[in-house]
Each structure stands twice: as structure tokens, then as C-alpha cells.
Amino acid sequence: MLVILSILVENKPGILWKITHLFRAKNFNIDTISVGVTADPEFSRITICTHGDEKQIRQIVKQLDKMIDTVEVKQLDEHKSVYRELILFKIKINTPSDSMEINKLANSYGAKVHDVKKDSMMVELTAAPDQIKAFEDLARPFGIIETARTGIAALQREGA
């Protein structure tokens, strides 16, 4: 099971390290992680995407909760939250028509196109993970040269 953990922590040095250390010590894996200070500079929010069975996830949530530097640990429900990740794709252009098609594809996903060269172009997509996956599948036939992604940022919807 894939889960997204939203962890509000004290904005102090060394806390991200302690959290990643905990994941290592307890034998958990981090799929993606994103970190940033919140509107209140006393706190940072760490968003971690991880996977495991239900028992494992319950355990990691409890271990995170037990940490003194974590103020709040939430396991986000996919249906009640907004998730976004930014990903940059460098895609191969093999024939002149490719460039048009990639442009079309990018448009249909609301992605931006940058740095169009003769042999490649860069596409920036901000979307939910399943959309990113769908885009990636459609772009793969052209040839994906490189990607870079930010990790997921997520917040629970109000009243959810």
C-alpha cells in the first residue's frame, strides 16, 4: 500500500536527518520526500511517500509520532487530499512531427514546454502522481532522456 505522510516538525537543524534515520533504523523505505518551511517559520512540513502493509504503516506513523520533534503526523487519505508533484522530462525528438505531438501531449496535461532543441525538448508537469505516471507512459515511446522530480507536496482538504 502506498501512503503519503504529512509531518509537521519544529523548524530546527537536524530534524530531517532524524526522520530519515528513523526510516533507515526501522527498515522502511522512502519513495519520495519533500521538505519546506511553512507559513509559520517555526515549523517545516515534510511530505513523505512510502509503502508497506497496513501494520508496517501503522508502526511507522507511531514511531514518527513518538519523536519529540514532530508536532503532528498525518497519514493523508488520497480522496480527501490534494497531492501534487513537479516533474521535468527531457524528451527525445526523433522526427520533426515528434515535436508537434509532444507539444500536443503537454498541452493536454497542462504541462509547460521549455528548451526546445533540435533533438530534445523539456516538459514541466505539475500533477498528481497517477497523472504523472500516465504522462510518462505516453511520453516513453518518444524516448525519455532524463527526468527530475520534486517529491510530493500534499495537504488535506478543509473539512475532509
Added chain:
Amino acid sequence: MNNIENMIGAKALMLAMEKEGVKQVFGLPGGANLPMYDELYKSNIRHILARHEQSAAHMADGFGRVSRKPGVCFATSGPGATNIVTGLATAHADSSPMIAVTGQVPVAMIGRDAFQESDIIGMSNPCVKYSFQPRNAAEIPEVVKKGFYIAESGRPGPVLFDIPKDVQQNEAEMIFPDVVKIRGYHPWTDPAIPEIERAIQILLSAEKPIILAGGGVIISSAFAELQAIAEMLMIPVVTTFKGKGAFPENHPLSLGPIGMHGHAEANKLMIEADCVLAIGTRFSDRSVGTFEEFEKRLKIIHMDVDPAEIGKNQTAQVAVVGDVRVSLRIMLKKLTQEVVKKSDYNKWLKHVNEVKDYWRENLKIHPGEMSAAKILRKLRETIPNETILTTEVGQHQMWASLFFDVIQPGTFFSSTGLGTMGWGFPAAIGAKVAKPDVPVIDIAGDGSFNMTENSLATSVLEDIPVIVFLINNYSLGMVAQWQRTFYDRRMIGVDQQNCPDYVKLAESYGAQGIRAQSLDELENAIKVGLKSDVATVIDIPIDPEEDVLPFVAPGTPLKDMILPS
């Protein structure tokens, strides 16, 4: 009262610790903690000089377990700090309240591989409950207040203060807070009443209930509550090894510890039970053998102060999170309101007593006069019930578990989680400082004693007399037993021969050394030790081939217990 005063960081450290009730610290000085030592000199706090920082940490740990207030140890930066890591890990594994204070290189030198710089915050992270590295002297009073609160509240544990030398030396306006708030720390949870009610229903409807008492019962001193519930419902009590002595072991309902070297009757009955009330235990592999086997048959009611323990090793039908003493009290109150005393004659209890009687009569023990069972029973007969026992790690520790009955709850302490050889002797010294009027005895093996025997100097010079009950098999006996059992007697790295001579060793430190080669000599030696005002080492030679049995091999279920043949 928040009076503001100007002073250096090291002085603020002493004042803040005095406010926490600290009367002594165990430590060893060096360059990076000299400012602290200078203020220690001027303060009312006693310094007890250890001969190795690891021992200083174990002393603080022993003090903390007995007094249930954090013991404090001091070490310098670099090697001093790395030497306390085993002490921190030991205290962490057994949830013992402790404060370790290390010196650190000046702030501006941190990260530059300065002389005697070690990243002790990084190294110790997995084995402390929390750590602080104040960067300004003014932070010290609050750090101390928070540190003590964290160390002793909820599930206790070790807390580290790593204080750079300039932070010790710099002057600042100090404000000593009376209370501190830590946003992300909620050590106490009120137990959920409906869960306790469900637990009662399950317990009352069980046919073969058993109580499994863990170290949490000892940490929260829930002895009276545990006994009252066991007696009211007439439920037999087993313990984990860490929980040994949570329940008087001469009580008719007591079956003793379960686990790798548990009592035969405890292991046999544990696997027959249909419901277990598990109190303050993490279901360690050493206690329950293979988890899956354990889980299948049982309805488990799990009480613990640490929510992360619920479901970590064992799935429970009912979980009650909260201080176990509080939870047991509520349970007891509800039971008193709801049920009449359960008949003390039921089929299960009759069976329990039969099994217990059978094993108490028929467990084969080593035939020699100085067998482990006989010398430990002699020890029990000869010392008062309030005596505090610590142990080292190895066969002697497991024999103590099997053959030494703890009668007064909360008087038996051992490194059960980390299994640290060398813990027992310095911990006994710490325990004696916490309770100077009670005899303190370390049940030791020769290998373990070797690791921290230089604490004899501390014991003698600081006037802290304890007894080392040295069960001497001239070898690293527990490892030797595994080599005999699992490696076809290919014995390697276990033979210690007759070296050193422990009587002379004790005497060379100005302590008392007595060799006991018969039960009479032993009784006499114990009596002399109890009266002595210096440390006494009783060297008790035994058969090097004596095994600890019963034995549940690692990775196997309790039902596959190996019995003496």
C-alpha cells in the same frame, strides 16, 4: 519564580541540576568539560569518579532504575563521549532514566575535525530518547529542565546534553524556568475506559487466563495493583525477564519468568493459556520465542505507556495505552465494583498448580554441591528480602532468573534489552548510592566482571560498599554453552582459565576478597560481605561445563523448550 542572574553556562548547569534534585554525578573529566568540573567543585553536588566513562554511565543507569529519577554522568568530548555510547544504548534498551553530559569542542571548531571532536549527537541518535547541543550559554537552564522532564516522563530513557566548551564558559543572563512545554511531546495518555472494560470482559470470559508482567510494571511501580488484580481474579502470573520480580516470586500465583531461559512451568503454561493480560512489555523475541507461534492461540490484552509498542511485535485484541499503574488502578476499581471474587478453585488453576508442583520437584539440576541452583538458593536464604540485586550478562544471569526468587518487588535489575556485559557491577554502585541503607549485590560472571572490575576503585575510595557474587566458571560460559550445544563442542574464544586471582584482585584495590568452595563457606562469606564497609568480591568456583537449562533455542517457539536430560 524566574529570577534572572548573570553567570557562566557551566554554573547554570550546576544550578539547574540542583533544582532537579541532583545530589551526585558519576564521571571522568577531560579538557572539554573542565569548566563544568570547576563549577562542580564549587557546587553542592558530589562527584563520584569512575575509572571508565562506560562505567560512569552504568552507575547513573543503576541509580536511575532504583531511584526512578535520572542518574547523571559526565564525560569529556571525543573518546570520553564515545565511551558512554554503550551506557546510553543499555539505558535506552531498558527504558532507564538517565542524563549524560558531554563536553564538546567550542562551537566555532565543530565540524572541523578538531582535537577530540566527535559527533556524539550523531553517533548516539538511535540510542537516546533525546539530545541537546546548546549553542548559547543562555539556553542551558531550559535545556536542563526539558531534558530531565523527557528522561523521566512517559517511557523513561537517556537524554544527552552535549555542551561546547565555550558555551560552558560564556556568561549570559540566565532564566531558570519552573515549567517547560514541549510541543511535540505527549508522554502520558489517559487510558481509554471502554478499552479497559473490554479487557475485563475478555479476562472474565477466558478459561485459561494468564498475566504477563513486563518491565513496565517495575518502572511504574504497579506492584500492589498487579497483585490485587491477580489475587482478586486468581490468575497466575508469569513475567518477562525484565519484569522479573514485578510480582513476588514466592507467591502461590507466581510462575516466574518465561522465555529463552524461563522457568519450565512458566513456558509450559504460557503456551496453554487462552488469554494473556500483558502489562508493560514489548513481547521481545527473548521472551516469546517465535512471534507467529505465539500469536495464533491467544487473545491478547496489551497495556503499555508507549503507543508505538502496541502492534509492533504482537497484535493485540485490546490495547490500553497509558501508564500501566493508572490503567491497572482503573481496572481494579471496575473489578471491585463489578465482580465478586472469583472462586479460587477452578480447573485451570488446579492444572497450573499441578504443572508448577511437578516442575518444582522434577526439574533436574546439576548434582555438584556448588551448582548454580544451590549457590543461588543459598544466597536467597542468607540475604534480607529488600536486598537489591543486579546481574551481569551470561549464564549466571539466567541462573539468577531461574534459581533466585525475588520476594520484594522491584529489587532485581539486569541489562535485559542490550545484554551488556560489565553493566551489573557499576550499576550496583549506582544502586547503592540511591539506597545506601540496603545491601546491594551484583550476581556476576568472571567474563563480565573483567569488563568493569576497575570500578572496585570507585567502590572503595568513594565508600560505596557492594558485594560481587562472582559465579566463576573460568570461561565465557554462555558462549561456551552455545558452542557445546550448537557447534559440536568446537570451543573457541571462551576459555579464561584461572586469571586473574579475584581474591588478590579485590585486595589490591583495598576491597575484600573471599573464595567460597562449599555452601558453608559461601554462607559465611555472604554474611561477612553484608556487614563489611568495603566492597566484597566472593569468588565462587563452579563446574565450567554446567549448562543453563531449560533453554528455548533462538528462533524457535516456547513449546520446543530443551529440558535437562
